[in-house]
Amino acid sequence: MSELVTGDAVVLGLRPAKLPSRALALAIDLAVVGAAFVLVSIGLAIATASLDDAALAAVSVAAFLLVLVGGPIAVETLSRGRSLGKLACGLRVVRDDGGPIRFRHALVRGAIGVVEILMTFGVVACIASLVSARGRRLGDVFAGTLVVRERVPAGRAAAVPPPPPWLVGRFAGLDLSAVPESLWLAVRQYLTRMHQLDAQVGWSMAERLAGELAERTGVPVPEGVPAGAYLAAVVNERQARDARRVFVAAQGSAPRGGRDGGDGRGGSEEQAGRPVSGVVVGGDPVVGGAGVAVPAVEDEESRVPPAATGFAPPA
Numbered sequence: 262m263s264e265l266v267t268g269d270a271v272v273l274g275l276r277p278a279k280l281p282s283r284a285l286a287l288a289i290d291l292a293v294v295g296a297a298f299v300l301v302s303i304g305l306a307i308a309t310a311s312l313d314d315a316a317l318a319a320v321s322v323a324a325f326l327l328v329l330v331g332g333p334i335a336v337e338t339l340s341r342g343r344s345l346g347k348l349a350c351g352l353r354v355v356r357d358d359g360g361p362i363r364f365r366h367a368l369v370r371g372a373i374g375v376v377e378i379l380m381t382f383g384v385v386a387c388i389a390s391l392v393s394a395r396g397r398r399l400g401d402v403f404a405g406t407l408v409v410r411e412r413v414p415a416g417r418a419a420a421v422p423p424p425p426p427w428l429v430g431r432f433a434g435l436d437l438s439a440v441p442e443s444l445w446l447a448v449r450q451y452l453t454r455m456h457q458l459d460a461q462v463g464w465s466m467a468e469r470l471a472g473e474l475a476e477r478t479g480v481p482v483p484e485g486v487p488a489g490a491y492l493a494a495v496v497n498e499r500q501a502r503d504a505r506r507v508f509v510a511a512q513g514s515a516p517r518g519g520r521d522g523g524d525g526r527g528g529s530e531e532q533a534g535r536p537v538s539g540v541v542v543g544g545d546p547v548v549g550g551a552g553v554a555v556p557a558v559e560d561e562e563s564r565v566p567p568a569a570t571g572f573a574p575p576a
Contacts, residue, residue, distance in 0.1 A: 277396045277397075277410070278410050280396060282351075282410070285350055286349065293345055293346075301328050305324055330372070333367075333371050334367045335367075337354060338367045341361040341362065342354030342361060342406075347408070352408055352411065354370070354406050355407055356406055369400060370401065377389065377398060377400065385399065386400075420453070421449055421453060425493075428494035432498045435478050435480060435495065437499055440474065440477045444474065444477065448474065448492050455467070455489060467489045470492055474495060
């Protein structure tokens with residue numbers, strides 16, 4: 262991780278590109294530029310066949326400068342530091358402060374690259390990159406630029422450090438509703454990168470963020486509690502509340518037993534052991550839910566005709 266610090270004392274999470282990836286990107290760029298130079302040279306040779314030697318030499322020099330020097334400069338300027346090789350390898354050229362490069366940065370890089378890459382076959386650039394702590398070649402040093410990796414492997418994001426054990430749960434009664442998301446983001450960024458800051462700068466940032474957080478919550482920072490530990494404890498409290506809220510919501514949306522048969526045994530009141538009003542059970546009236554006796558009602562199927570005796574009544 263590079264140690265780029267902006268004017269606001271924010272450490273940028275940029276990873277300098279290693280020499281192998283830079284060499285591969287350079288090889289792709291040189292292959293593309295070389296192919297373009299060959300095509301342009303063939304076209305110019307056909308078009309300038311009637312010129313003398315001096316004119317041919319001038320055209321050749323112009324083609325060299327236009328294609329091999331001007332081409333990469335134009336591409337890096339228009340793409341904000343992404344050439345074809347760098348795009349394929351997930352690299353990008355940025356300024357020392359992490360911002361996108363401009364034409365002057367690309368011009369200095371391209372001009373010095375003619376000497377350290379083209380004229381020395383990349384030997385000077387490789388030595389300079391190996392010597393530099395951040396893998397910069399001479400063109401990067403003079404231009405104030407750095408080649409970084411844009412595609413960072415997933416799963417390496419820094420987590421918010423936990424608070425000291427004696428502060429866990431201490432701010433359970435704190436009202437966090439007035440704290441804006443921008444302040445939470447600033448606090449999380451500080452906590453994940455506080456070990457990369459200068460000690461004095463980190464202390465001042467923690468004090469400022471703790472003061473803003475205390476102003477939003479209406480409760481001052483307890484005496485004897487470091488500002489960094491206070492920030493970690495409050496963020497931990499917010500995360501715990503969010504986790505409880507999600508858990509309660511998940512429990513509330515879970516299926517319940519009852520009329521919808523969520524208990525797996527059906528939802529009728531007879532199965533639950535509760536009598537149903539107006540239903541005949543064994544021919545006796547059933548007491549309704551309000552304690553009122555409901556008369557028995559016989560249906561057609563419950564009427565059984567008397568058995569035949571063979572006796573006919575007199576006429």
